[in-house]
Amino acid sequence: xxxxxxxxxxxxxPLVIKETWSTTGSLVSWQCQENVYICRGERGGIAFxxxxxxxxxxxGFRDQAPDxxxxxxxxxxxxxxxxxxxxxxxxxxxFTTGAIRLIIEKTTFLLRVxxxxxxxxxxxxxxxWNPRGAGHAEYDMQPDSHFYGLGEKASFLDKRGERYxxxxxDVFAPxxxxxxxxxxxxxxxxxxxxxxxYGLFLDNPGRSDFDMRSHGVAFTIGCSTMAYDVYxxxxxxMKDVVKRYTSLTGRIALPPKWAIGYHQSRYSYMNQxxxxxxxxxxxxxKIPCDVIYLDIHYMDEYRVFTFDPVNFPxxxxxxxxxxGLGVRIVPIVDxxxxxxxxxxxxxxxxxxxxxxxxxxxDIFFGExxxxxxxxxxxxxxxxxxWWGGLHKYYTDxxxxxxxxxxxxxxxxxxxxxxxxxxxxxGNGRLLTHEEYHNLYGMMMxxxxxxxxxxxxxxxxxxxxxxxxxxxxxxxxxxxxGDNRSFWEHMAMAMPMVLNMGxxxxxxxxxxIGGFAHHTSAQLLVRWTQMGVFFPYCRNHSSIxxxxxxxxxxxxxxxxxxxxxxxxxxxxxPHLYNLFHEAEMSGLPVIRPLVLEYPRDPHxxxxxxxxxxxxxxxxxxxxxxxxxxxxVYLPEGRWIDYWDGEIHEGSRHILAAAPLRIMPMYxxxxxxxxxxxxxQYALEDTEExxxxxxxxxxxxxxxxxxxxxxxxxxxxxxxxRGQYAEISVQAAGDEGxxxxxxxxxxxxxxxxxxxxxxxxxxxxxxxxxxxxxxxISLEQLKEGCSGWAYDGKRGAIIIQVADDPEGGELHIRAAxx
Ligand code: MIG
Numbered sequence: 025x026x027x028x029x030x031x032x033x034x035x036x037x038p039l040v041i042k043e044t045w046s047t048t049g050s051l052v053s054w055q056c057q058e059n060v061y062i063c064r065g066e067r068g069g070i071a072f073x074x075x076x077x078x079x080x081x082x083x084g085f086r087d088q089a090p091d092x093x094x095x096x097x098x099x100x101x102x103x104x105x106x107x108x109x110x111x112x113x114x115x116x117x118x119f120t121t122g123a124i125r126l127i128i129e130k131t132t133f134l135l136r137v138x139x140x141x142x143x144x145x146x147x148x149x150x151x152x153w154n155p156r157g158a159g160h161a162e163y164d165m166q167p168d169s170h171f172y173g174l175g176e177k178a179s180f181l182d183k184r185g186e187r188y189x190x191x192x193x194d195v196f197a198p199x200x201x202x203x204x205x206x207x208x209x210x211x212x213x214x215x216x217x218x219x220x221x222y223g224l225f226l227d228n229p230g231r232s233d234f235d236m237r238s239h240g241v242a243f244t245i246g247c248s249t250m251a252y253d254v255y256x257x258x259x260x261x262m263k264d265v266v267k268r269y270t271s272l273t274g275r276i277a278l279p280p281k282w283a284i285g286y287h288q289s290r291y292s293y294m295n296q297x298x299x300x301x302x303x304x305x306x307x308x309x310k311i312p313c314d315v316i317y318l319d320i321h322y323m324d325e326y327r328v329f330t331f332d333p334v335n336f337p338x339x340x341x342x343x344x345x346x347x348g349l350g351v352r353i354v355p356i357v358d359x360x361x362x363x364x365x366x367x368x369x370x371x372x373x374x375x376x377x378x379x380x381x382x383x384x385x386d387i388f389f390g391e392x393x394x395x396x397x398x399x400x401x402x403x404x405x406x407x408x409x410w411w412g413g414l415h416k417y418y419t420d421x422x423x424x425x426x427x428x429x430x431x432x433x434x435x436x437x438x439x440x441x442x443x444x445x446x447x448x449x450g451n452g453r454l455l456t457h458e459e460y461h462n463l464y465g466m467m468m469x470x471x472x473x474x475x476x477x478x479x480x481x482x483x484x485x486x487x488x489x490x491x492x493x494x495x496x497x498x499x500x501x502x503x504x505g506d507n508r509s510f511w512e513h514m515a516m517a518m519p520m521v522l523n524m525g526x527x528x529x530x531x532x533x534x535x536i537g538g539f540a541h542h543t544s545a546q547l548l549v550r551w552t553q554m555g556v557f558f559p560y561c562r563n564h565s566s567i568x569x570x571x572x573x574x575x576x577x578x579x580x581x582x583x584x585x586x587x588x589x590x591x592x593x594x595x596x597p598h599l600y601n602l603f604h605e606a607e608m609s610g611l612p613v614i615r616p617l618v619l620e621y622p623r624d625p626h627x628x629x630x631x632x633x634x635x636x637x638x639x640x641x642x643x644x645x646x647x648x649x650x651x652x653x654x655v656y657l658p659e660g661r662w663i664d665y666w667d668g669e670i671h672e673g674s675r676h677i678l679a680a681a682p683l684r685i686m687p688m689y690x691x692x693x694x695x696x697x698x699x700x701x702x703q704y705a706l707e708d709t710e711e712x713x714x715x716x717x718x719x720x721x722x723x724x725x726x727x728x729x730x731x732x733x734x735x736x737x738x739x740x741x742x743x744r745g746q747y748a749e750i751s752v753q754a755a756g757d758e759g760x761x762x763x764x765x766x767x768x769x770x771x772x773x774x775x776x777x778x779x780x781x782x783x784x785x786x787x788x789x790x791x792x793x794x795x796x797x798x799i800s801l802e803q804l805k806e807g808c809s810g811w812a813y814d815g816k817r818g819a820i821i822i823q824v825a826d827d828p829e830g831g832e833l834h835i836r837a838a839x840x
Pocket of ligand 1: 290505
């Protein structure tokens, strides 16, 4: 007897699944519902939501009405639909905002975005999907198209000719140009062509891909689950795109100052004595340092929220002693909770149903450091609160920063992550892991940030994360994972971090010196020279590799590293100002030249040099045994930071770079603001300020300005107005330079008596400063008011009392 099994489909032949992709077909109807334009085609349609003159959302849907829920990436307050006039022509539907026109061709459903003068910004030719929910769209690409953004990706700055996947992945190796997915996924693509930039942000935390390689005259964006949900972000400049993208997904929270100091890490500092010894060595050697990291060995058999009783028997004492030295610790916290019925966190997690489960109810277990582990479902706000609350364990010890690792989540299995059929409860909006994956790490960091906030009595928390999704900048700094001590990886860190900055992640950086493999004296020097100008600055290395603390390679290397780490601390006011700017505008702390000079054809893919803010150019040496390098200087006049040599821009120069020098240039007319050399960022010293003005001229037409933001550097009182903002202006006239300054806000009062202005390499020499006495350099050091001439650096140094009312000075040039 045969049963029906005899005719199982597989027995009949290979199972052929034909994926039928369909397109929208022609536009058949449209309507406006609660400020949302729902445009239906023959087979599905697109809902258009206008959020501002320069931002609209396109949400694809098939049969039913569109689901307009957004992910956690998007700020609800930025997602309010606005009505803009729509006009129906015979073949077109035309929406007009104050800045752009969106035109839908009725017969083809082709979408075009134009400037109001008719210049084409973007064209979407095709949108299609399959019955399983995968979506795909194709956009016009021009001969002069360049692509940026996409967060943490390998290879060069310009992503033209590349194809990438967004699927957060624990990639210990290899970080090669061909690797399509790393730990973070930021599905924002910036397209620059014809002097215009615009952005496309695909808000889909499942697997997605961006292909700027395979389709000749088009590039494509695709996603494999859920619907197509794309935001068009207008320029016209790339800066506008970055500002608008970060108004949609949020900006970094101003970090506590200690978090932008120098950080030292290693997998792992093994015990309490080693940690204390390390901190003491930094102080003895006068190498500034703010943070020491505790990697997984601090825990009791890798149980999160514990300390190892043998190697870290008295964490409270250790932390107090470190506190005395001005050093903080940041311990690692992974998502995996050890399956151990006697472990309180595990027990609670199971009993209170905090762990990710399958639909059928069984907890998902995966192997990570602690052995078999369960993973909290951070999509559930109840669980996020629970997890956040557990951090009281750390904050009670005085810890203010947490390091989230393995939160892709990484699992030691074939797929390297959680099974795709595990569910995320999403506060009632149930999603499979396949649909949710890229949000997991961000939601862990969000829970961590909010938990710390809750228990830190008004102090600013610091979270560092490896995995993330669009919006992660609101909660955490990002480091670029397991790079290696390769020169190539040092070089790759530049385009990677620069593109992260264009993708909203203003606070990021690589492991300085390289994580895996063995660093060398030269590599550590060159990498540190570069790294002290990256927003996030941590030296970290793997178990079993050569030590790479700053003193590991003898005195010469130690001396150079002390100098450069010290430079970061002296430039702290400048750096902090840029972080403040990032919080306000979303613009990154370090920038590719193309962001500031989008019309310069030499910089579209220039990524072996970068800008700190707008006008300080950093050109690291990233090859061994190299004491010269080519530097491109864009338009303007550039002053060599080290010797004051003046270079006309718009050309390439050969820069000398012996080991102790990393080429740096300051654009003429720029202020660089320095503070005192501290051993840690919040060291209680006088908050002296030196405004270095480079290349001043005593002729009309010359002007320079800067605004410096200051606050206490650690609390949220700045949000209640307790900050200071001082503006300095310099204006040239025939034979005179006028310098004036004033406080726009002085609700925070910095501890200092005087202000200093230094004219570095001015194009004139001073005969006198009206109303000020000429004094000696020694008197200047003693704090006297007056002015002095520093022959060595050709600098005119002016010191005045720090009057809340500000002041004005006239500097008369010697010759005319
Ligand atoms: O791969 O916690 O990227 O920074 O030192 C091992 C140990 C897991 C990966 C992180 C690395 C960290 C290491 N972790």
